Amino acid sequence: MKITDYSLHNRSLMVVVCVIITFSGMWAYVTMPREAAPDVEFPYIMVITAYEGASPSDIESLITYPLERKLKSLTDVKKMKSTSSEGSSSIFIEFEPNVEIDTALQRVRDKVDEAKSDLPEDLEADPIVKELSPNEMWPVLLINISGDIGLARLKDIAEDMEEDAENIPGVLDAEILGGLEREIRVEFDPDRVAAYGLTISEIIQTISLNNVNTPGGSLDVGEAKYAFKTPTEFQSPDEIFHLVVAMRDNRPVYLSDIATIRDTFKDRVSFARVNGQEAVTVKVTKRTGEHMLRIADELKALTERYRQRYPPQVRFTITADSSKDIRMMVNDLENNVLTALLFVLIVVFIGMGWRNAIVVAMAIPFSMLIGFWVLDSLGFTLNMIVLFSLVLAVGMLVDNAIVIVENIYRHHVQEGRPLMEAASVGANEVAWPVIGSTATTVAAFVPLVFWPGIMGQFMGYLPKTIIIVLTASLLVAMTINPVLSSLLVRKPRRARPDAEGDDWAAHLHVVIRVYRRLLEFGLRYRALALGVFAGMLYLAIYAFAHSGLGVELFPDTEPRRIMVDIEAPQGTNVFKTNEFALKAEAIARKYGNVENITANVGLGSGGPDSGPNHARVMIDMIDRELRQDQGPGAVVHAAGVACGHGTALAEDRLELGQALGGGVGPGVLVGVEIFHLALSALQGHWHDLLLEAPLGQGHAGLLLAVEGEGVLILAADLIAFGHVFRGLAHGVAADGIKEHQLVHELGVPQLETPAGLGQQVGRPGH
Secondary structure, rough: OOHHHHHHOOOHHHHHHHHHHHHHHHHHHHHHOOOOOOOOOOOEEEEEEEEOOOOOOHHHHHHHHHHHHHHHHHOOEEEEEEEEEEEEEEEEEOOOOOOOOOHHHHHHHHHHHHHHHHHOOOOOOOEEEEEEHHHOOOOEEEEEEOOOOOOOHHEEEHHHHHHHOOOOEEEEEEEEEOOEEEEEEEEHHHHHHHHHOHHHHHHHHHHOOOEEEEEEEEEEEOOEEEEEEOOOOOOOHHHHHHEEEEOOOEEEEEHHHHEEEEEEEEOOOEEEEEOOEEEEEEEEEEEEOOOHHHHHHHHHHHHHEEEEEEEEEEEEEEEEHHHHHHHHHHHHHHHHHHHHHHHHHHHHHHHOOOHHHHHHHOOHHHHHHHHHHHHOOOOOOOOOOHHHHHHHHHHHHHHHHHHHHHHHHHHHHHOOOOHHHHHHHHHHHHHHHHHHHHHHHHHHHHHOOOHHHHHHHHHHHHHHHHHHHHHHHHHHHHHHHHHHHHOOOOOOOOOOOOOOOOHHHHHHHHHHHHHHHHHHHHHHHHHHHHHHHHHHHHHHHHHHHOOOOOOOOOOOOOOOOEEEEEOOOOOOOHHHHHHHHHHHHHHHHHHEEOOOOHHHHHOOOOOOOOOOOOEEEEEEEEOHOOOOOOOOOHHHHHHHHHHHHEEEEEEOOOOOEEEOOOOOOOOOOOOOEEOOOOOOOOOOEEEEEOOOOOOOOOOOOOOEEEEEHHHOOOOOOOHHHHHHHHHHHEEEEEEEOOOOOEEEEEOOOOOOOHHHHHHHHHOOOO
């Protein structure tokens, strides 16, 4: 073929080409980003809206329905699902796979903007529209900070580390889980508020209006222009004490007269633990397509710097390190390539000598290097699918080289042709059979390139990678191998024994003699041979069909990491969910073979829509070779049973195992209670105070029915009435004081029963 003859007539140029392939391929291999999952755009978009203090039914009617009415007009939507939970609305939208995700994201944002006028005016933040990326679910690693210095101080360290981690190139987000957050809390005395004839909404509005910077415009003075502003933002909690909220009898009423200002911490919304000790966790996720190993190394270096900066009682533990899996897969690839080179050298050396063995073996690294360069040029990353494909293709890369080099060797040694002529004739003689053989192998993988859907995008890297490296092996066999053969192939110094004038190998190798006899028998009795092979095929199919083995996506292996996702019934607070997580941790520790156990409870624990009833326990197992007889399968089951509402996920099997057990779900009966409240402040205007839904059937909410004049006794209007109850439940957030949030609350004790709420509401001044 022309390409072969051209290569042989320009051997110096081909040597230069080999050098270029070596350096460019090695550079591509070193610089290609490493990541766990392929760079696949999932057509999933989440619309998340927070409305603190609202029950699921209120979330559904006030937020979810208005958003759905606008979103349902979107086109190319495959599925839309919404979840209305306590204080949060989540709408999951799945588009068709062929939809451009950026376009879909903008269309969803436009529809959400249209629905904003129908949403409650007192939403603390606009709905969040975000692409659901697998990187958010699978962090690079978790940095757990623990020690006996208090959660507040640990949170400060974590905030510093969060800022430094986000400055690392390629890091998408660093999120803090657990710890305590400082808060300036204004606790109103209901009796004093009532005595001064004030309402909660009036006081909150007054505080907010006095905690702003008001621009005053600009003024020309002489040749200069000055900008004016009125800086009235609070700089410290002491300033709030002297704030005038009203005038009574020509005397000012200060905030300190009706409220207590405390520098404290926010109510817990999350917990984090490492190996049973309370900690603060920094969860780091990377951008799609970035180099995971580099990011992990920089995060580990950052952790080491922090470890040296702080005393020994502050411990930094890295868990859920995804880079370990990538390093292992890269090492497996390198080991497979080296092993393949070694075996090829041994096998070809036995048949054709060490020079030919080197020529054939060179097909593996050159094909791989060309493949790395092409993959890098196409924007591929070294992920688990690409690495698996390369390992799978290693054994096929030498097929073409063996055929061509052996034919060149035969023409030169047995037929006595000059080396250049033997290289040209030998390569051209088998060129079309080699091309046809490669084409049939490639053709088997071509249909997989057109695999539709998300799975097709995910698994499409396998056929593409194999097609690229097989094509590279064909190119190497037709160009580089003939050139190397013309430089390295030599006649043997001594003739090999030839007892009967036939192929000498037939008399020396038992395997070849047996093969020859079987081949002669098959050619002599062709019908019988075909019948035997057809019978063997039928028996194999029959045996598998009746074996009961079944089919599964991945084999049953011992996992490296186990995740237990806990979802308690709607309405379960973060403290009760934390109890479930503690049970799961305790059970997992009993089974051994565990290196680290990390627990994250509450907001941010299990994904973008996790809440107080969600928790995730991550169990890092020790290396497989160090494990005792007790397998991690028992840990998967036991950890799931312990939590009562968990799903155990063996991370490297991608198989969900549904846990069994009870909990506070249907096994706990919460009856409907009706309170007939004859309270002096409401003067009999309360109708009912009843439980809206028991745990496990939504959210345990309270339905309050009052008449209009009862509301006027309680507050100026229904909005103010709502402020009362939001303040009673969890406070009303306002603008902060520098970096600390300012929250207004009613100064009432912790409520334990619905009756307690009735007693608080019925007090004068409420």
